[in-house]
Amino acid sequence: MKRSAAEVLREYGPFPGVDQVAGVTFDGQHVWFASGDRLNALDPASGKVVRAIDVAAHAGTAFDGQHLFQIAEDRIQKIDPKTGQVLATIPAPGGGGDSGLAWAEGTLWVGQNRGRKIHQIDPQTGAVLRTIDSNRIVTGVTWIDGELWHGTWEGDESDVRRIDPETGKVLEKLEMPPGTGVSGLESDGSDQFFCGGGNSGKVRAIRRPRRGSTSK
Amino acid sequence: MDSLITAAARALATGDPLGALKRVALRDDAPALALRGIAMAQLGDLVRAKALLKSAARAFGPKEAVARARCVVAEAEIALVSRDLGWPAKALDAARATLEKHGDHVNAAHARNLEARRLLLIGRLDEAESRLAGFDPTTLPAASRAAHELVIAGLAIRRLRTKAARVALARAEHAARQADIPALTAEVEGASLVMDTPAARLIARGEERPLLLEEVEALLASGALVVDACRNVVRDAGMIVSLATRPVLFALARTLGEAWPADVPRSTLVARAFGGKHADESHRARLRVEVGRLRVELRSLADVSATKRGFALKPRRPRDVVVLAPPVDEQHAAVLAFLADGESWSSSALAIALGASSRTVQRSLEQLAAAGKVQSFGRGRARRWMTPPVPGFPTILLLPGSLSGY
Numbered sequence: 001m002k003r004s005a006a007e008v009l010r011e012y013g014p015f016p017g018v019d020q021v022a023g024v025t026f027d028g029q030h031v032w033f034a035s036g037d038r039l040n041a042l043d044p045a046s047g048k049v050v051r052a053i054d055v056a057a058h059a060g061t062a063f064d065g066q067h068l069f070q071i072a073e074d075r076i077q078k079i080d081p082k083t084g085q086v087l088a089t090i091p092a093p094g095g096g097g098d099s100g101l102a103w104a105e106g107t108l109w110v111g112q113n114r115g116r117k118i119h120q121i122d123p124q125t126g127a128v129l130r131t132i133d134s135n136r137i138v139t140g141v142t143w144i145d146g147e148l149w150h151g152t153w154e155g156d157e158s159d160v161r162r163i164d165p166e167t168g169k170v171l172e173k174l175e176m177p178p179g180t181g182v183s184g185l186e187s188d189g190s191d192q193f194f195c196g197g198g199n200s201g202k203v204r205a206i207r208r209p210r211r212g213s214t215s216k
Numbered sequence: 217m218d219s220l221i222t223a224a225a226r227a228l229a230t231g232d233p234l235g236a237l238k239r240v241a242l243r244d245d246a247p248a249l250a251l252r253g254i255a256m257a258q259l260g261d262l263v264r265a266k267a268l269l270k271s272a273a274r275a276f277g278p279k280e281a282v283a284r285a286r287c288v289v290a291e292a293e294i295a296l297v298s299r300d301l302g303w304p305a306k307a308l309d310a311a312r313a314t315l316e317k318h319g320d321h322v323n324a325a326h327a328r329n330l331e332a333r334r335l336l337l338i339g340r341l342d343e344a345e346s347r348l349a350g351f352d353p354t355t356l357p358a359a360s361r362a363a364h365e366l367v368i369a370g371l372a373i374r375r376l377r378t379k380a381a382r383v384a385l386a387r388a389e390h391a392a393r394q395a396d397i398p399a400l401t402a403e404v405e406g407a408s409l410v411m412d413t414p415a416a417r418l419i420a421r422g423e424e425r426p427l428l429l430e431e432v433e434a435l436l437a438s439g440a441l442v443v444d445a446c447r448n449v450v451r452d453a454g455m456i457v458s459l460a461t462r463p464v465l466f467a468l469a470r471t472l473g474e475a476w477p478a479d480v481p482r483s484t485l486v487a488r489a490f491g492g493k494h495a496d497e498s499h500r501a502r503l504r505v506e507v508g509r510l511r512v513e514l515r516s517l518a519d520v521s522a523t524k525r526g527f528a529l530k531p532r533r534p535r536d537v538v539v540l541a542p543p544v545d546e547q548h549a550a551v552l553a554f555l556a557d558g559e560s561w562s563s564s565a566l567a568i569a570l571g572a573s574s575r576t577v578q579r580s581l582e583q584l585a586a587a588g589k590v591q592s593f594g595r596g597r598a599r600r601w602m603t604p605p606v607p608g609f610p611t612i613l614l615l616p617g618s619l620s621g622y
Contacts, residue, residue: 022222036226058226059219071219073239096220096239113218114245155279156318179319183217198217 006160006174007207009192012047014201015040021196021203023061023071023101024140024184027081031194033184033203034061034070039079042203044188053084060101060140060184062108069108069123071098076108076126090126093119100141100150100185111138111150118150132168136161140185140196144208151182151195158182160193160206174206221247224255231397233258246275250287254615257294266294282318285311289327290615296334299600301565305334325356325364326614332367338569341374358395359614362388366407373410378430382411400614416446419474419539426543440536441518441529443473450514452535457513464489465510472520472529476537479528548580552589552603560593560600 012031013021022034030041030050034057041051056072063069067087068079074096078088092098093110100111100118108123118141120130136152143149148165152158158176163169176182176195184196187208195204217225220239227235233255240248253268273287288311295303312327328347335344344367353364365388372381385408392400414426418435427435436442439453448460450469459466467489471480486499489506507527511520518537519530529537542549550570563581567574581601584590592601 020222022217022219036222056223058222059217073220073223092219094218096223097218097243097245099218113221114247154277155281155283157279 001170001172003173003175004209006176008177008180008204009207010044010047010205012042012044012203012205013197015042015049018201020183020199021201022057022059022183024194024196024203025061025063025068025101025186026188026194027063027068028189031186031203032061032063032068032081033196034059035201039068039070044194044205053079053081055079055084055086059099060111061186062101062103064103064123069101069103071101071110074098076101076110078123090121090123093121093126093128099139099183102141102143102186104143109141109143109148111141113137113139118148132163132165134163134168135170139181139183142185142187142193144187144189149185149187149193151185153181153183153198160185160195172209174209176206180204217247221251224248224251228254228258244275246272246277246280246283249275250283250290253287254290257290257615262294262298266291269294281314282320285314286320286323289315289323289330292327292330293615296330296337299337299561299565301334301338301568302562305331322356322360325351325353326360329360329364329367333363333370336367336370336374339374339571341371344371358391359397359400362391362395362400362404363614365391366404369407373429376429376433376436378411378433381429385411414543417541417543419541420536421476422474427540432540435538435540440538441473441531443469443537443539445470445539445541450517452517455517457517459513462509462513464506465513468506468510469514469529470539472527473537473539476529479523479526481526485526548584551577551580551584560602562597562600566601 018035018040020036024031024033031044033040033042036057037054039053039055039057039061040049043050055070055077057070058073059071061068061070068081070077070079071092074092075089076092077086079086094112094115097113097115098110099113102109107129108121110119110121112119114137116134116136116138118132118134118138119128121128134150137154139151139153141150147162149160149162151160156178158181160174160182161170162172164171181198182195183198186194188194191208191210192205193208195206197204224236224239227239228251236251236255240251249268249272253265253272256268257265269287269291273284276284288307292303292308308327308331312324315324315327328351332344332347335347348367353361356364365384369381369384369388372384385404388404392404411429415429416427416432418425418427436451437453441452443450448466449456449458459469468485471485471488482500482503483494486503490499490502507520514520516532518532520527521530531537546552551566563577564574567577570577581590585592590601590603592599594600
């Protein structure tokens with residue numbers, strides 16, 4: 001396993017009226033982050049929140065290219081980002097103990113916080129297709145270029161780690177600076193991850209290791 | 217933090233403990249236990265709250281020191297509100313250190329406030345003051361700031377610094393309104409009542425009148441010779457002679473002070489000091505001895521001179537002599553003073569606060585209960601004592617936030 005210190009490239013926020021950042025996702029243009037009763041669209045270039053949708057938003061957030069998915073209490077809402085309307089709702093696999101959310105290849109991946117698990121579920125029904133065990137509290141989850149990454153946060157220790165989606169084995173770890181946690185995770189599709197900062201009310205961009213430099 | 221915990225924490229923060237409970241009622245993981253504990257505390261079930269917070273502190277993992285410390289602080293606050301003063305102050309101190317080390321300054325400040333409130337309640341004023349020395353409350357949330365100013369005001373009242381007390385109470389009121397918690401505002405108003413309620417009685421030249429705290433402060437600064445029956449001392453502006461452990465000498469001083477500038481017949485002194493109805497020869501002899509002792513104690517403040525029919529107090533320098541007495545002369549005044557805060561106390565907590573034995577306190581409480589001046593509830597160790605409730609005087613819980621550690 002390869003371990004290194006996470007390199008924080010930029011910090012966004014804290015933002016007015018936001019006391020907590022839960023899930024984060026990226027729609028190619030804006031970083032969406034959940035802050036309890038709102039989904040906020042952040043312009044990563046200017047660092048400003050340009051739009052917000054009033055919707056219950058307690059944990060992970062994901063984007064499938066067309067819709068936003070947002071965990072609230074013990075369910076996952078499918079939201080039209082244009083109108084802000086909740087189009088459908090499915091049960092969350094962790095029964096409310098759910099944290100991170102990611103979209104990949106037609107399925108949703110859901111982190112179960114203290115359950116220390118990641119579930120792959122059917123986005124239509126919520127049926128669990130597969131479960132991977134982690135040995136840490138799971139926060140955010142994201143897929144990028146066939147790699148499964150998730151955030152962990154226990155007390156003062158937090159990291160972003162790549163795991164083998166078959167076995168759950170930890171392949172690579174980016175350790176966050178002490179006191180800096182990851183509450184939500186999403187890649188920008190290239191060389192950055194966006195990380196939710198929990199009660200700090202911040203969103204951070206960290207460097208994703210270059211392809212080819214990672215090894216199994 | 218997970219989804220339902222976030223939702224429950226938000227419900228708690230907006231003053232909806234039932235909404236919080238509804239979301240985590242069936243969960244037994246550490247953050248859920250902690251949130252349930254706080255919700256139960258806000259709903260008034262302090263026994264259940266305490267048990268839940270204890271198990272939450274145990275359930276948090278070894279790496280979750282901050283979450284664990286927050287549970288300890290919440291537990292300590294519940295203990296303080298239940299007037300269970302025997303709780304381990306060391307655990308709170310350690311929790312505060314942990315919170316400070318991890319940069320949770322708001323909850324660390326909350327812990328420090330709790331320590332100071334406990335010390336104030338049990339009358340260890342110097343320690344309470346040193347706990348708050350150099351402490352800057354400006355960065356705290358409004359509710360914690362109000363609680364902090366109440367401690368400052370309480371200290372100033374005990375120290376008879378009424379101006380400082382009024383300033384602190386005004387700041388507390390402002391912060392309570394900002395926090396927008398009606399129970400907190402009511403608590404500040406209740407505390408402010410102390411300033412407008414007679415704190416003592418003045419007995420001078422045979423006349424009595426009630427004194428407000430501010431008038432007491434002015435009297436003690438005036439240079440008059442004060443026989444202070446609130447603390448059993450004789451004092452002027454510069455000097456204090458304590459007769460707290462000499463009840464006979466104090467009774468003599470008080471009787472002489474009440475009569476000043478007149479003298480007091482021997483028979484009156486004998487009756488007041490020894491409880492005897494007639495002054496026979498043995499009483500007269502004993503009186504001479506005790507007056508001699510009093511003379512030695514008071515020598516730098518006043519003389520006790522013999523007159524034809526008894527004795528008179530003669531201050532060293534030309535000044536008035538007055539007696540300062542509690543608002544109501546009451547046999548168990550000290551016990552009642554603690555119970556006057558409207559909270560329920562265990563007899564062992566009262567014993568700690570008064571520095572007396574549990575037996576002594578128990579006897580006082582039984583006598584006061586027989587007279588209908590106090591009431592008790594619960595049995596055995598869980599028994600609590602209080603004065604008949606004063607309306608609108610709650611002690612609000614300001615439990616520390618975000619227990620799950622994010």
